[in-house]
Amino acid sequence: MLIRVGYGMTIEVAQPTHLFTMMSVHPERARDVNWQSPTETVPPVAKRAFIDQFGNSCLRMVAPAGEFTITQDAIVSDTGEPDLVQPDAREWPxxxxxxxxxxxxxxxxxxxxxxxxxxxxxxxxxxxxxxxxxxxxxxxxxxxxxxxxxxxxxxxxxxxxxxxxxxxxxxxxxxxxxxxxxxxxxxxxxxxxxxxxxxxxxxxxxxxxxxxxxxxxxxxxxxxxxxxxxxxxxxxxxxxxDAMDVPLLHTFGLHTLKAFRVWTDEVDSRSRARSEPPRTAVRSRLGPPGRSPLDLGAREGVNHLI
CATH class of the missing domain: 3.10.620.30 (C8orf32 fold)
Structure with missing residues (x-):
């Protein structure tokens, strides 16, 4: 099966702020990515990719003062099989x-x-x-x-x-x-x-x-x-x-989350359409400044969305 995945996030910072994201498909699934847009930002900024100590794909950039939006979209092949169940799997000492x-x-x-x-x-x-x-x-x-x-x-x-x-x-x-x-x-x-x-x-x-x-x-x-x-x-x-090691977004300075949306949808295997992300995925449960509404949580008063 094919699954379309992606996100759009808008934050606001008071001054130019260095940040890194951890929201791309993991490198182990690279061969399954049928199509992937470059990570795009508004306004555009220079970006540099790196792999962290756990093997995760990260992207560094500096957000200019004001609102800053980061988006990515991809189509990923998947087996369509559910999580593997192996009742005879044993513990190792x-x-x-x-x-x-x-x-x-x-x-x-x-x-x-x-x-x-x-x-x-x-x-x-x-x-x-x-x-x-x-x-x-x-x-x-x-x-x-x-x-x-x-x-x-x-x-x-x-x-x-x-x-x-x-x-x-x-x-x-x-x-x-x-x-x-x-x-x-x-x-x-x-x-x-x-x-x-x-x-x-x-x-x-x-x-x-x-x-x-x-x-x-x-x-x-x-x-x-x-x-x-x-x-x-x-x-x-x-x-x-734990969640501390895998922040979706880490800013080296305070930010306010303004909008966030995520999409994960099965798509017709005969189509590789690259249409606009579904607008129904817009998240409206935004918390007060400095906090994330994400299911994955956030550290209060600091700079993580995790």
Missing amino acids: PEQLPDGCLRYLKGSRYCETDRLSQLAWRLFGNVTPGWARVQAVCDYVHDRLTFSYGYARSTRTALEAHQERLGVCRDFAHLAITFCRCLNIPARYVNGYLGDIGVEPDPSPMDFSAWFEVYLGGRWYTFDARHNHPRTGRIVVARGR
């Missing part, structure tokens, strides 16, 4: 894990393994190790938390999400990641595109989504504690230890 997995066993900004370890072992210590244990974590988080965009808070940690019993998709991911790490299962945070393909359409405006991956049986598998069932058409944008 820490001493057998690849070196690159070790960073995903430690605590991070939003994942307080030191404060949730005892609870994790009490809840899941007797569950069969491997796939069944990770699925038990997802089941618990899915039932424990209530989802709503109105519950977004940029500073909420995994422990706070567990205590408050609410959050958005990043909170579901952070809590599940933390439990997995406490159980010595490498887990990493993922954000990307996830449209309403094969499911009932969500009436809310589209947004970037967050899920997580775990290392079992020698490879990484996708899990999603918010939806808690296999989905079709995930397109990874970025991975990291």
